[in-house]
Amino acid sequence: MPKKDHYVIIGNGPAGNSAADAFRANDKDARVTIISDEAFSFFYRHKLPQFVAGNIGEDDLKVRPYSVYKEQNIRLRLGQCVDRIDPEEKILYLRHMEKVGYTKLVIATGGSPRILPSLTSFEKHLRFMTGYNNAIKLMPEIQKAKTITILGGDLISFELVKALRTMKKKIFFIFYSKCFWPVELTGNMSAKICANMKKKNIEAYADDTVETLTEKGNLYTLKTASGRTFKSDLVCCFLGLVPNIGYIIGSGIDTERGVLVNEFMQTNYKDIYACGDCAQIYDPKLKDYWISIGWSNAGLQGKIAAMNLLGSSKVVKPLPKSIRDVVGIKIQTSWWDHF
Amino acid sequence: MKEKDFYFNKEQGHARAIKIIKEVRFSEDSRDYGYMAENVPCQDGCPAITNIPGYIRCISEERFGRSYELNRMYNIFPGVLGRICSRPCEKRCRHGEADLGEPVNICHLKRSAADLKSSWHRIKENLYAPTGYKIAVVGAGPAGLASAHELATLGHKVTVFEAMEQPGGMLMHGIPEFRLPRDILDLEIKNILRLGVDLELGVEIGKRTSLKSLLKDYDAVITATGCMNAFSANLPGEDLDGVYSGLDFMMRVNNGERPKVGKEVAVIGGGFTAIDCSRMAIRLGASKVSVNLRRTEENMRIDEHEKNEAKFEKIRIYGLVRPVRITGKNGRVKSMTMERTRLIYTPEPPFRKAVPIENSEFTIPVDSVIIAIGQYPETGFIDTKIKLDGHRIWTSSDSYRTSVKKLYAAGDCVTGATDVINAVANGRQAAQEVDEFLIRRKRKKRIVRFEASAPSDRKRSDDFIPQVKLPVLDRNSRFKKITNEVELGYDHESAFKEAKRCYLCNLKFEIDVDRCIYCSACIDVAPRDCIKLIRDVEVKKDGSYGDYEETTNWRNVVAIAIDNKRCIRCGKCVEACPMDCISVTKVELIEQDLEA
Structure with missing residues (x-):
């Protein structure tokens, strides 16, 4: 009896789940496994600020219950980290020393926090919130903190501000408008955003940068290039995401900013595809590469990657942009428009 | 050397062991060279065959002068290379293997020996008689x-x-x-x-x-x-003012000149010279510096450390681009046109080639261009x-x-x-x-030297010491003066801590199977899977042993063996062995003086 195919998806976000669903829908017999280092089920990332603020519970975060995976016979391996891929042998090396073989692989590991080079030396003092793992660590610290400094440079930083206001926290907001992610702020948008925040009693400063950040007795002192000093109980950094590909580098799978894939989401290995925020996609019409951003794009790409792995030849295209309201300012983005 | 010469009497302790360390054996057997290459990978990776475990061990004993001299025997520039070495040894360090953390900072340790030795340190030279040539x-x-x-x-x-x-x-x-x-x-x-x-x-x-x-x-x-001689990129506009060859640029700066670079600088190339030029351009007043690669960052020939330092200084690295032409105004560079590339597989190393994508040109404004694509x-x-x-x-x-x-x-x-x-x-x-x-x-020959050794005092906890980062200047202090050294070097404590991470791969632990009673006491105390019940062993072309074929069935066991590639040199097995049949030998690849 021939051995069943084993489709493995690394990543339990929208791209990974969409790929798993497509695999199962088109191949009833194959083994489908999702491996994720997050110790929590598929969740809505945009709800994390409200979650850490204690305004919603874990159940509200979940996109779908575990029973769905059981019904679809998709194996979920949560809290398990892939350390390395051997594409020649088709083996994944997990951190807990287990080896997992696959016949087809989808890489959908999303993004990790973007840390500006100027902030790397202060990394140990910064808190991030890109997933459940770091959100759950941050939660008690946020509850305890009275004053919080936010290095804000993405949409989720504004969501956190909203959530913290409900908790009556004192907030300092250093607005990195010049390296805002994922869209570029134009004209006087940054000034308007700052002004709107100040109206809501948030100390917001645009285009200042961290000069030093020190910790003494759980109190963080942050000094900026313009000479301002902020003392707070917590410093959170939200400057967007970069493709999470550290474990792939050196494996033989081509990477640049992200995992390099063609318009069919295929890497330089025929049985390995990448999709979502971790993929850097070559567009033959554009004659350039683009990195997908956002939930809807990720979902669509996950489905296309799985279908193409099963024999289709669908070409991926970015979804049209839509408008989003950010602290009273309209920003055009295809990110998060699904909600 | 006979087995009994290695005999280590536990009751008499360390002193007795020291006393025995007198007899040495030299070997030119291909199996021993094979053992060295396989089991002391850092030394094998070093083109100068420096005795890396030896000089790291000296640092952990706070003998910085001896460490410097051990290095200087093969590498005449320990202080220099402790700063700028391309670190082929670290790429081979066992600590960097999967699941074992990050490699030992061998290069930083080399520097620490140079920095921390006594000012009145005695230089040792093995001088031969004058020849008259x-x-x-x-x-x-x-x-x-x-x-x-x-x-x-x-x-x-x-x-x-x-x-x-x-x-x-x-x-x-x-x-x-x-x-x-x-x-x-x-x-x-x-x-x-x-x-x-x-x-x-x-x-x-x-x-x-x-x-x-x-x-x-x-x-x-x-x-x-x-x-x-610097290679030319053969680009139209390469003769404009503000276009430099990487080597010429660095030579002018190092000779005291301060070439005008403007605010926006594009560096072409991905080697050490390219990164040096980009970092120097920042120091000369540029505010936006990019390093442009035909392939990707992953394929750069420089180490991660240099990349990270460049990024910390706000240098951007762009992959998959290729310069097409440089354009100027009034004889001075104004912009550079690039095109996108994509990677294709090649059967020969480096296995990836960047090919241009037709009609993918784009233009970036630049005040100067530095071309650092190699020298001849x-x-x-x-x-x-x-x-x-x-x-x-x-x-x-x-x-x-x-x-x-x-x-x-x-x-x-x-x-x-x-x-x-x-x-x-x-x-x-x-x-x-x-x-x-x-x-x-x-008059000199590379040879493998064996010397009986006391078991090391490494602890299992030493394996989990995180890599000790080298302190560096903060960004503002770096740019105050272009000669300010960025890396500050280890202090005694940091050097000692980092040295303790070394597995001391040059210590060979061996079980004498003729005297072993297969009691498994050594296996019981082994902190990891370093002692194995084996049924067979791979024999390599040079006759040296490769991987062990393990078995759990006692009927098939032909020997109990210590896998020196997994051993952490804790010495627990030596302490536990009731038959004293585990020997420890220091194995080194050295240059032997044939006139002696």
Whole structure:
């Protein structure tokens, strides 16, 4: 009896789940496994600020219950980290020393926090919130903190501000408008955003940068290039995401900013595809590469990657942009428009 | 050595063991060379075969001077290379293997030995009797100086001819001072010259004197002229003001000039010179500097450390781009047009080739462009018929001999632009070949040395010490003066802590199967899967042992063996063995003096 195919998806976000669903829908017999280092089920990332603020519970975060995976016979391996891929042998090396073989692989590991080079030396003092793992660590610290400094440079930083206001926290907001992610702020948008925040009693400063950040007795002192000093109980950094590909580098799978894939989401290995925020996609019409951003794009790409792995030849295209309201300012983005 | 010589009496303790460490054995057996390559990978990875576990061990014993000397035996520039080495050893360090953390910071430790040794440290030279032979070395770069030093210790009279006004070659003129302070370089060069090496500066061969006359006046000549010609990118607009070759740019800065770079600088290339140029451009006032690669960051030949330092200084690295043309206004560069590339597979190394994507051009504004895509050797000074290999000087295989009698060549002029540690290793080996040619016999030979050793005092907890990061200057202090050294070096405590991470792969733990009673006591105390019940073992081409085939069925066990590739040198097995049948031997690849 021939051995069943084993489709493995690394990543339990929208791209990974969409790929798993497509695999199962088109191949009833194959083994489908999702491996994720997050110790929590598929969740809505945009709800994390409200979650850490204690305004919603874990159940509200979940996109779908575990029973769905059981019904679809998709194996979920949560809290398990892939350390390395051997594409020649088709083996994944997990951190807990287990080896997992696959016949087809989808890489959908999303993004990790973007840390500006100027902030790397202060990394140990910064808190991030890109997933459940770091959100759950941050939660008690946020509850305890009275004053919080936010290095804000993405949409989720504004969501956190909203959530913290409900908790009556004192907030300092250093607005990195010049390296805002994922869209570029134009004209006087940054000034308007700052002004709107100040109206809501948030100390917001645009285009200042961290000069030093020190910790003494759980109190963080942050000094900026313009000479301002902020003392707070917590410093959170939200400057967007970069493709999470550290474990792939050196494996033989081509990477640049992200995992390099063609318009069919295929890497330089025929049985390995990448999709979502971790993929850097070559567009033959554009004659350039683009990195997908956002939930809807990720979902669509996950489905296309799985279908193409099963024999289709669908070409991926970015979804049209839509408008989003950010602290009273309209920003055009295809990110998060699904909600 | 017989087994009984290794016998370690536990009751009499460490002192007894020390007493036994007198007898040594040397081997030229291919199996022992194979063992070294497999089991002491850092030393095997070092082109100069420096005794890395040995000098790291000295640091963990706070013997910094001895550590420096162990290094200097094979690498004449420990202080210099402790700062700028390309670290091939660290790529092979067992600590960097999957699941074992990050490699030991061997390079930083090398530097710590140079920094922390006593100011009045005694330099040790193994001098041979004067031979009366006169040898000329052309070029005072790392290869030339390494060969001059080796020749001088071998008793020859050496004269080094250098075209520049200062010795050091690329070390002096190519590498920025913020990576390599010149007082360190000067000191290590002076230590070479103290052996009576004559240095003639400002002497360009082919002008003041000729190669032919050197070949006539000297018993042998080594040319180590490096790679001092920069490759051109053959771009339209390359002759505009504000377009520099990487090497020329660095040489001008290192000679005290301050080339005008403007605010936006694009560097083309992904090697050490490209990164040095980009970091120097920031120091010269540029605010937006990019390093542009045809392939990707992953394929850059520099180490992660250099990349991270460049990124910390706000340099952006862009992959998959290729310059097409440079355009200017009034003779000065204004913009550069690039095109996108994509990677295709090639069957030969490096297995990936960047090919341009048609009609994918885009233009970026620039105030200056620095082209650092490699260098090639100057051979115009050779006034005699010589065989070349492309731009490089040809040498016969496994030799430094050129097609011209008495003329040898070493370093980048033979290999093309590589790195300093390769140049140093080349220079020494060329010198030994010249010595063999003149003396008509080998006087030094690489050999494996075995010496009984006490078990080390490594602890399992040492395996989990995180890599100790090297302190560096904060960003503002770096830019106050362009010569400010960025890396600050370890203090005693940090060096000691980092040294403790080393697995001491040169200690070979071995079970004498004839005396072993298969009690498994050693397996019980082993902190990891380093002691194995084996049914068979792979025998490699050179006769050395490879991987063990393990078994859990006692019926099939032919031996209990210690896998030195997994051993952490904790010595627990030696303590536990009721039969005292586990021996510890220090195994080193050394250069043996055959005159002794």
